[in-house]
Amino acid sequence: MTHGDGPSNGSNGYNVESMARLAEVDAEAASIIQREIERQQDYIDLIASQNYVSQAVMDAQGTALTNKYAEGYPGRRWYNGCAHIDEIETLAIERAKQMFGAEHANVQPHSGSQANAAAYMALIKDGDRVLAMSLDHGGHLTHGHQLSFSGMQYEFAHYGVDSETERIDYDALEAQALEFRPKMILSGASAYPRIIDFERLRAIADQVDAFLMADIAHIAGLVIAGLHPSPVPYADVVTTTTHKTLRGPRGGLIVCKAEHAKAVDRCVFPGVQGGPLEHTIASKAVAFGEALTPAFRDYQQGIIDNAQALASELQELDVRLTSDGTDNHLMLVDVLGSLGVTGRDAANALEGAGIVCNKNMIPFDKRSPMVTSGIRLGTPAATTRGFGETQMRQIAQWIVHVLRNRDDENVRHEVRQEARALCRAFPLG
Numbered sequence: 001m002t003h004g005d006g007p008s009n010g011s012n013g014y015n016v017e018s019m020a021r022l023a024e025v026d027a028e029a030a031s032i033i034q035r036e037i038e039r040q041q042d043y044i045d046l047i048a049s050q051n052y053v054s055q056a057v058m059d060a061q062g063t064a065l066t067n068k069y070a071e072g073y074p075g076r077r078w079y080n081g082c083a084h085i086d087e088i089e090t091l092a093i094e095r096a097k098q099m100f101g102a103e104h105a106n107v108q109p110h111s112g113s114q115a116n117a118a119a120y121m122a123l124i125k126d127g128d129r130v131l132a133m134s135l136d137h138g139g140h141l142t143h144g145h146q147l148s149f150s151g152m153q154y155e156f157a158h159y160g161v162d163s164e165t166e167r168i169d170y171d172a173l174e175a176q177a178l179e180f181r182p183k184m185i186l187s188g189a190s191a192y193p194r195i196i197d198f199e200r201l202r203a204i205a206d207q208v209d210a211f212l213m214a215d216i217a218h219i220a221g222l223v224i225a226g227l228h229p230s231p232v233p234y235a236d237v238v239t240t241t242t243h244k245t246l247r248g249p250r251g252g253l254i255v256c257k258a259e260h261a262k263a264v265d266r267c268v269f270p271g272v273q274g275g276p277l278e279h280t281i282a283s284k285a286v287a288f289g290e291a292l293t294p295a296f297r298d299y300q301q302g303i304i305d306n307a308q309a310l311a312s313e314l315q316e317l318d319v320r321l322t323s324d325g326t327d328n329h330l331m332l333v334d335v336l337g338s339l340g341v342t343g344r345d346a347a348n349a350l351e352g353a354g355i356v357c358n359k360n361m362i363p364f365d366k367r368s369p370m371v372t373s374g375i376r377l378g379t380p381a382a383t384t385r386g387f388g389e390t391q392m393r394q395i396a397q398w399i400v401h402v403l404r405n406r407d408d409e410n411v412r413h414e415v416r417q418e419a420r421a422l423c424r425a426f427p428l429g
């Protein structure tokens, strides 16, 4: 269930010696970091976009590679002294290509947002039309929100889910594409619990002669493990973050077909970024190495099994999940409809009980994004920690107990004690 057969099963962060050294030099910063380490140790983390990296991934990030400027790409750098930097970046690139069976990889994006910015720039021009999933049906800010560069630079239209099934309605999407004639169709989401049909999306894109881009930030680990269909055979460009199900350092990654390689590289640097974060790239290389092991597949299966257990226990307790369940690592819980509490209040009550998640809009939500009718729950971090189906069912019961008794501070306090005890039975690192 855990990633325990491979490298260490959840870094503690945590290296006691380096923290002690830091405390000698800067007690103030060290003490804040220490408190965050303790928070991570003692709270159940159900934020679907988070994870705990292995100690090896953490170690690679805290290295002397942070000292080096390396604008450019392996073999073509601005500055001298890049021999070893070239080696580590090449290692990360080769592993990324192997993970996805991709023709080209760029490991430099500082984050998922930068990866998306560069991918758009590589495929389309300012003002071009893009059809993407709407934020309130599960999409992401960088998929055309008016406050994001994406919504300012390109003309977006958005597709959503069907009001009955709460799943993507591919027929409606196709009709919308034929009407809107986008230059690019963008698939991918931050809060969509179901399998995405990339093959169908490619067929729709071909009908309108559009590029297909897939942002698999959330499901990358499942895709690598073969537990979610891969977009790589179908999409022109695929972007992802490296820190969610993939369990690497915070960062971004682009893989694409060879024909887009030059444009993608040029748009990452100098298009949207300067010098790459080579310490993070080293850490990505280590994480990608872990993702290529059989233990990683078992870990991803554990994420899905845990999501199934959490979802079914919630449903047995009469709690409604959008689309009636999940196929992946996350679920959207209609807390307002099921328990009469807004997403914001639910997430706050749960944090008070030692369970951390986020408020989230559900499809056709009548509440604002700051209030919401739902919460999003995910299992990657809990699975890394070693929790199995028994623990997930227990957590589901705690969630419902706390939300049904949200005005009762004693209930919150009791669950807080039990959640802390559970965390201590499954320590990080």
Ligand SMILES: Cc1ncc(COP(=O)(O)O)c(C=O)c1O
Pocket (backbone or CB within 6 Å): 049, 110, 111, 112, 113, 114, 116, 139, 140, 142, 188, 189, 190, 215, 216, 217, 218, 241, 251, 252
């Ligand atoms: C689908 C999707 N794309 C892009 C991003 C952006 O990633 P980052 O926060 O690293 O910029 C996220 C992050 O939540 C995401 O869920």
